[in-house]
Amino acid sequence: MRDHLVAFFESHHRLVQADALQLLLESPEPLLLSRRLVESTPAEATFVTREMVEHLVARGLSVSGAVARPTLSRRPSDLPGVTRAEPAPPMFTLLGEGFVPTVRRRNALEEYEELFRSRYRALHRLLRGRPDLPNLRTVKELDGFVGTASVIVMLREIRRTAAKGHFLLNVEDESGGLELLVPRDTPAARTQLIPDEVVGVRLYLGKERKRIARAEAIERPDVPTRRTGRRAETPSHVLFLSDLHIGSKSFLDEPWQRLMTFLRGEGPRPELARSIDHVVVAGDLVDGIGIYPNQDRDLAIGDIVEQYTELGRRLRELPERLDLVVLPGNHDAVCPSEPQPSLPKELTATLPDRVHSVGNPSTFALNGVVVQAYHGRSFDDLIPALPGASYERPTDVMKVMLKMRHLGPIYGGRMPVTPQSRDGLLIEPAPEILVTGHAHTFGVDEYRGTLLLNASTWQAETEYQRMRNITPVPAHAAIVDLATLMTTAIDCSGRQTTVGGAPA
Numbered sequence: 478m479r480d481h482l483v484a485f486f487e488s489h490h491r492l493v494q495a496d497a498l499q500l501l502l503e504s505p506e507p508l509l510l511s512r513r514l515v516e517s518t519p520a521e522a523t524f525v526t527r528e529m530v531e532h533l534v535a536r537g538l539s540v541s542g543a544v545a546r547p548t549l550s551r552r553p554s555d556l557p558g559v560t561r562a563e564p565a566p567p568m569f570t571l572l573g574e575g576f577v578p579t580v581r582r583r584n585a586l587e588e589y590e591e592l593f594r595s596r597y598r599a600l601h602r603l604l605r606g607r608p609d610l611p612n613l614r615t616v617k618e619l620d621g622f623v624g625t626a627s628v629i630v631m632l633r634e635i636r637r638t639a640a641k642g643h644f645l646l647n648v649e650d651e652s653g654g655l656e657l658l659v660p661r662d663t664p665a666a667r668t669q670l671i672p673d674e675v676v677g678v679r680l681y682l683g684k685e686r687k688r689i690a691r692a693e694a695i696e697r698p699d700v701p702t703r704r705t706g707r708r709a710e711t712p713s714h715v716l717f718l719s720d721l722h723i724g725s726k727s728f729l730d731e732p733w734q735r736l737m738t739f740l741r742g743e744g745p746r747p748e749l750a751r752s753i754d755h756v757v758v759a760g761d762l763v764d765g766i767g768i769y770p771n772q773d774r775d776l777a778i779g780d781i782v783e784q785y786t787e788l789g790r791r792l793r794e795l796p797e798r799l800d801l802v803v804l805p806g807n808h809d810a811v812c813p814s815e816p817q818p819s820l821p822k823e824l825t826a827t828l829p830d831r832v833h834s835v836g837n838p839s840t841f842a843l844n845g846v847v848v849q850a851y852h853g854r855s856f857d858d859l860i861p862a863l864p865g866a867s868y869e870r871p872t873d874v875m876k877v878m879l880k881m882r883h884l885g886p887i888y889g890g891r892m893p894v895t896p897q898s899r900d901g902l903l904i905e906p907a908p909e910i911l912v913t914g915h916a917h918t919f920g921v922d923e924y925r926g927t928l929l930l931n932a933s934t935w936q937a938e939t940e941y942q943r944m945r946n947i948t949p950v951p952a953h954a955a956i957v958d959l960a961t962l963m964t965t966a967i968d969c970s971g972r973q974t975t976v977g978g979a980p981a
């Protein structure tokens with residue numbers, strides 16, 4: 478029955494999440510319920526979530542028509558039996574999670590191939606038709622070709638020639654592979670390329686017998702230069718936090734208390750504090766167990782379930798009016814391979830009801846403003862691959878993510894990747910806000926209309942970080958006005974909380 482239901486949803490272009498599938502299987506009429514789910518949700522709703530199943534069950538199977546919406550909104554107006562004169566737009570709407578639970582049918586190699594194909598095709602759609610990529614062909618169509626043409630390719634290997642410092646790229650598309658020369662001191666050589674990203678290349682092929690394609694220009698998918706960003710129509714503010722590391726001996730209790738005082742409107746700028754209605758926490762909610770060698774020495778709470786119970790207690794300290802969105806990071810108790818699923822319900826059971834627990838990465842709208850939230854584990858691969866990049870300036874790396882329209886393309890690096898049929902690390906749509914954590918530093922920047930935030934940490938420097946030469950900037954947070962995207966930094970690391978403009 479499980480396979481049957483998955484196939485049924487796939488045939489209707491829907492992806493059923495694992496816990497939704499379980500709930501369907503436990504129901505007396507799984508097929509009937511599945512059919513009703515498909516009938517009652519808009520065709521563009523890609524995911525079937527547990528909430529959608531629960532919603533339908535709560536309304537009764539006999540109800541037909543548009544009863545369930547593809548949203549995780551838990552506003553009172555969405556609950557059965559609560560009516561209001563005019564339906565308000567949902568404050569929080571999940572647009573997509575990177576994690577797509579699939580039933581394993583093929584071997585791992587085929588699944589990775591499918592993942593790469595999905596990446597290639599999605600980014601090909603963004604690149605094709607551009608005036609800077611004239612005479613677009615497949616690699617195979619370059620056989621015997623002389624002149625200028627363009628290809629859209631995935632970069633499989635990037636080498637630098639020892640003698641002259643030119644770049645040699647091994648690239649491929651779905652028709653075949655090609656070696657490309659990027660002469661140094663050319664504009665094309667200035668792009669810091671990342672293995673396994675997808676780019677458009679304008680190239681020249683000469684007549685000579687041992688001919689090699691020369692790259693003349695390299696075009697990344699990127700975010701559009703001119704776009705009308707979505708803004709909230711009503712006043713609304715969101716607080717971005719990350720890397721709480723609850724359960725660590727280094728959790729910064731006093732700065733956290735200063736943040737709570739601020740949020741209650743009892744510190745500086747009380748009017749700003751009271752205008753906040755959402756909080757997003759970008760992963761590493763708890764410190765976890767066995768994440769790095771001898772971590773037990775750094776733990777104040779040595780049991781994973783108790784760490785989440787403590788997380789629930791800490792989140793209850795936040796004023797009740799706040800809607801919370803939390804995603805896991807590499808320290809959390811979910812599969813470390815990315816994209817990561819949301820926390821299992823055994824762990825979210827101890828969290829307040831107003832918590833939306835989502836996967837890593839996730840894309841959601843807050844009052845209509847699209848937020849791409851990603852913990853940031855791929856920094857561990859991207860920073861060594863980008864000359865000059867550092868954990869001190871994570872927003873520089875985030876700009877490269879937006880240019881690649883991908884959160885972490887490198888395969889076989891430190892970040893494990895889940896083989897799945899759809900690449901869950903693509904950046905689509907272009908968000909108004911891209912938030913990460915993981916670097917334990919604080920950064921605010923902007924790129925082509927997207928606000929970039931690295932949301933600090935609430936953990937002091939650990940022995941392990943000292944060893945790895947990482948200097949954290951803890952106890953900071955960013956408050957974003959969703960009507961303007963104006964950002965205000967808050968610093969709770971000193972004796973006095975300071976609330977000021979965004980750092981330069």
Ligand SMILES: [Fe+2]
Nearest residue numbers: 720761915917
């Ligand atoms: Fe962290």
Ligand SMILES: [Fe+2]
Nearest residue numbers: 761806807915
């Ligand atoms: Fe992390």
